[in-house]
Amino acid sequence: MEGTDGRRLRLDAQLVGGDLGDLIELAVAAERAGFDRVWAPELHRSSTVPLAAAAAATQDLELATGIALAFTRSPFVLALEMLDLDELSGGRAVLGLGAGVRRLNRHWHAADYDPPVARMRELIAAVRELIAALASRRDARAEGEIYDIHVVGFRRPCAAPRIAIPVWLAAVLPRMTRLAGEVADGFLDHPVTTLEWLEGHLRPALAAGAARAGREPPEVAGALICAIDDDDPDRARQAAAATVGFYATVKTYEPLFEEHGYAGRLPGIRRAFMSGEPGALADAVGPEMTATFAAAGTSAEVCSRVAAYEGRVDRLWVTTPHHLQDAPAIGAWQRAILRTLAR
Numbered sequence: 150m151e152g153t154d155g156r157r158l159r160l161d162a163q164l165v166g167g168d169l170g171d172l173i174e175l176a177v178a179a180e181r182a183g184f185d186r187v188w189a190p191e192l193h194r195s196s197t198v199p200l201a202a203a204a205a206a207t208q209d210l211e212l213a214t215g216i217a218l219a220f221t222r223s224p225f226v227l228a229l230e231m232l233d234l235d236e237l238s239g240g241r242a243v244l245g246l247g248a249g250v251r252r253l254n255r256h257w258h259a260a261d262y263d264p265p266v267a268r269m270r271e272l273i274a275a276v277r278e279l280i281a282a283l284a285s286r287r288d289a290r291a292e293g294e295i296y297d298i299h300v301v302g303f304r305r306p307c308a309a310p311r312i313a314i315p316v317w318l319a320a321v322l323p324r325m326t327r328l329a330g331e332v333a334d335g336f337l338d339h340p341v342t343t344l345e346w347l348e349g350h351l352r353p354a355l356a357a358g359a360a361r362a363g364r365e366p367p368e369v370a371g372a373l374i375c376a377i378d379d380d381d382p383d384r385a386r387q388a389a390a391a392t393v394g395f396y397a398t399v400k401t402y403e404p405l406f407e408e409h410g411y412a413g414r415l416p417g418i419r420r421a422f423m424s425g426e427p428g429a430l431a432d433a434v435g436p437e438m439t440a441t442f443a444a445a446g447t448s449a450e451v452c453s454r455v456a457a458y459e460g461r462v463d464r465l466w467v468t469t470p471h472h473l474q475d476a477p478a479i480g481a482w483q484r485a486i487l488r489t490l491a492r
Contacts, residue, residue, distance in 0.1 A: 184487070
């Protein structure tokens with residue numbers, strides 16, 4: 150498979166499953182299967198501790214926070230966590246950041262959110278400065294209206310493999326994507342977007358941000374929800390539908406679903422989501438909407454969908470269904486992905 154730069158399409162896995170021992174086994178399996186990177190989401194677990202657990206068991210696999218919620222930690226804590234991960238992994242850490250949504254930040258984390266784009270710009274600059282300063286054992290200064298940081302006299306007595314760690318920015322809408330084009334080392338698409346949304350809305354924003362900064366657009370990772378079950382393809386489709394439905398309840402993402410003609414389904418999806426019944430949620434999403442935003446069914450069907458990303462993105466982040474799935478089920482979906490898409 151080839152990416153947009155003519156090289157093979159690199160495949161990234163999601164570090165999700167059962168207990169931490171299970172996650173270590175999945176990371177080892179991903180490396181053996183030829184995956185280039187694992188992304189550890191910050192939803193049911195933190196995005197950093199699973200990567201620390203995987204670091205000692207792998208050799209070459211890149212370890213990315215995917216994504217860490219940017220505004221729920223101080224820049225200093227983010228810098229320390231990433232320096233620790235980079236040390237543990239011998240320089241394989243990648244900082245993937247996302248804003249999340251307003252309700253999640255305010256109600257779950259009691260964290261400030263607005264203005265998200267300006268806040269993200271300053272946070273990325275502050276984290277980069279802190280990583281460089283702490284790794285170089287010098288003072289740190291990051292001036293901003295939201296994050297104004299001045300560290301004097303503090304010296305971290307720990308080894309650092311490098312003074313810069315790649316920063317990837319995740320986004321769904323054009324404004325944050327434009328910022329990724331301007332300041333990030335890479336752009337991470339959301340699992341419920343489509344190639345049409347990426348090409349029509351996000352690529353132009355990414356290019357505009359890069360042009361504003363006078364540089365080439367950064368590397369792009371597409372994302373795709375995949376569920377594989379050759380014995381019971383409908384089971385895979387129902388699991389994928391529930392996760393599509395989970396994201397369809399988020400008001401921030403409404404323009405995406407409206408663009409694809411599914412605005413009329415959103416009220417029914419929200420009602421089904423609140424019921425907590427997997428079958429009701431899958432029915433509210435429906436097979437057509439599921440097929441638009443996920444690859445689910447047999448291994449052949451999923452492989453065909455993955456192949457559509459060849460030449461369109463540099464790498465593809467293959468994610469599992471997660472909503473209304475317990476940890477063993479999520480791990481099983483992940484193992485099926487690794488078996489099916491192994492190099």
